[in-house]
Amino acid sequence: xxxxxxxxxxxxxxxxxxxxxxxxxxxxxxxxxxxxxxxxxxxxxxxxxxxxxxxxxxxxxxxxxxxxxxxxxxxxxxxxxxxxxxxxxxxxxxxxxxxxxxxxxxxxxxxxxxxxxxxxxxxxxxxxxxxxxxxxxxxxxxxxxxxxxxxxxxxxxxxxxxxxxxxxxxxxxxxxxxxxxxxxxxxxxxxxxxxxxxxxxxxxxxxxxxxxxxxxxxxxxxxxxxxxxxxxxxxxxxxxxxxxxxxxxxxxxxxxxxxxxxxxxxxxxxxxxxxxxxxxxxxxxxxxxxxxxxxxxxxxxxxxxxxxxxxxxxxxxxxxxxxxxxxxxxxxxxxxxxxxxxxxxxxxxxxxxxxxxxxxxxxxxxxxxxxxxxxxxxxxxxxxxxxxxxxxxxxxxxxxxxx
Numbered sequence: 001x002x003x004x005x006x007x008x009x010x011x012x013x014x015x016x017x018x019x020x021x022x023x024x025x026x027x028x029x030x031x032x033x034x035x036x037x038x039x040x041x042x043x044x045x046x047x048x049x050x051x052x053x054x055x056x057x058x059x060x061x062x063x064x065x066x067x068x069x070x071x072x073x074x075x076x077x078x079x080x081x082x083x084x085x086x087x088x089x090x091x092x093x094x095x096x097x098x099x100x101x102x103x104x105x106x107x108x109x110x111x112x113x114x115x116x117x118x119x120x121x122x123x124x125x126x127x128x129x130x131x132x133x134x135x136x137x138x139x140x141x142x143x144x145x146x147x148x149x150x151x152x153x154x155x156x157x158x159x160x161x162x163x164x165x166x167x168x169x170x171x172x173x174x175x176x177x178x179x180x181x182x183x184x185x186x187x188x189x190x191x192x193x194x195x196x197x198x199x200x201x202x203x204x205x206x207x208x209x210x211x212x213x214x215x216x217x218x219x220x221x222x223x224x225x226x227x228x229x230x231x232x233x234x235x236x237x238x239x240x241x242x243x244x245x246x247x248x249x250x251x252x253x254x255x256x257x258x259x260x261x262x263x264x265x266x267x268x269x270x271x272x273x274x275x276x277x278x279x280x281x282x283x284x285x286x287x288x289x290x291x292x293x294x295x296x297x298x299x300x301x302x303x304x305x306x307x308x309x310x311x312x313x314x315x316x317x318x319x320x321x322x323x324x325x326x327x328x329x330x331x332x333x334x335x336x337x338x339x340x341x342x343x344x345x346x347x348x349x350x351x352x353x354x355x356x357x358x359x360x361x362x363x364x365x366x367x368x369x370x371x372x373x374x375x376x377x378x379x380x381x382x383x384x385x386x387x388x389x390x391x392x393x394x395x396x397x398x399x400x401x402x403x
Contacts, residue, residue: 093150093153094149094150094151094152094153094154094156094157095150095154096150097146097147097149097150097153098147098150098151098154099150100143100146100147100150101143101144101145101146101147101148101149101150102143102147104139104143104146105140105143105144105146105147108136108139108140108143109140109144111132111136111140112133112136112137112140115129115132115133115136116129116133156192156195159182159184159188159192160192160195160196160201162182162184163178163182163189163192163193163196164201166178166181166182167214167216170216171215171216171217171219171220172213172214172215172216172220172224173213173214174212174213174214175189175190175193175211175212175213175214176212178214190207190211193205193207193214194207202216202217204216204217204218204221205217206218206220206221206224208224208228209228250302250305251302253305254298254299254302254305257295257298257305257308257312258295258299260312261291261295261312262295264291264316264320265288265291265292265295267320267323267324268284268287268288268291268320268323269288271284271323271324271326271327272284272285272288274327275326275327275330277330279347280326280330280347280350283347283350283351283354284323284350286354287319287323287350287353287354287357290354290357290358290361291316291357293361294308294311294357294360294361294364297361297364297365298364301364304364307360307363307364308360308364311357311360315353315356315357319350319353322346322349322350323346323350325342325346326342326343326346326347329342329343329346330343
């Protein structure tokens with residue numbers, strides 16, 4: 001509003017109070033409403049033009065629906081454009097409320113000040129001032145409240161637009177990543193996203209249970225829930241397995257042996273990969289192979305665990321120590337007679353170890369072999385008793401009916 005308009009309102013207020021005609025204040029305000037309305041209509045038309053121009057542009061691509069791997073921006077699903085609104089709610093209305101609140105609030109504030117000034121100098125009747133202030137002051141507060149609400153709405157709409165542009169065409173995004181892109185507090189983003197869902201910016205939008213991830217449509221949300229159910233099922237099965245292991249000492253011992261055995265195998269393989277010589281590599285391949293077979297046998301037959309205790313406590317750790325020593329000697333840039341001798345001794349020792357471990361593996365199957373032998377003997381005896389072996393299968397000569 002121009003300064004001339006303020007002076008006109010001020011003069012009208014003073015005359016109204018002086019004449020005791022409070023209605024003149026309302027007429028003064030009404031005289032400027034049409035001019036204010038014209039200004040607002042012009043602003044709205046400019047906003048509509050900007051909105052039509054923006055509708056032809058795609059939102060930004062802060063996230064992209066990529067390969068669909070978990071943890072990336074999307075599941076590989078690009079949401080339809082109908083899953084979000086291009087125009088942010090509160091943008092135009094916020095501007096309108098701000099303008100109306102500012103204009104009327106300023107007018108009414110000037111009126112309040114004029115009334116107070118008139119009361120101080122004694123130019124206006126006190127009763128009339130009290131009546132006028134009781135009407136105008138609440139209207140002034142309401143106008144400025146409307147202006148504040150409009151400002152808040154505009155800021156929120158601009159944040160909404162930044163969120164939408166940052167999400168772009170992705171099916172989902174994490175709150176932490178979104179906060180990093182737009183530079184907002186994660187807690188405010190969560191609150192704003194809930195508002196965006198309720199106001200229809202993302203009519204199919206969802207936040208996960210812990211409010212750490214935002215999904216833009218129902219399809220992505222269902223995929224997330226399915227993945228969450230599968231994860232919970234795996235965790236439950238794992239927990240039950242751990243409880244079962246803790247309840248059964250034999251199972252716990254077997255799991256510990258498996259874990260320790262895998263660790264030994266990894267270390268042997270790492271040394272083998274680091275040594276270029278074929279001769280030592282072949283020996284380590286044989287060592288790794290027979291060791292893996294021993295652990296596989298025990299995994300299938302836990303009752304054989306006592307048979308490999310010396311193997312686990314001494315034989316295998318000592319062998320691994322020799323293998324690592326060989327690697328250390330082999331990496332020396334200058335190898336004298338002592339190093340060469342030590343390497344040769346370790347190579348010979350590996351031959352002995354491989355034979356010993358192979359014998360251990362064979363021994364682990366000793367009981368199984370005895371059982372099989374017993375089964376074979378029993379089967380042969382039963383077949384013989386049934387007349388199904390030996391001479392019973394020989395063809396009886398045909399004498400033409402003659403004896």
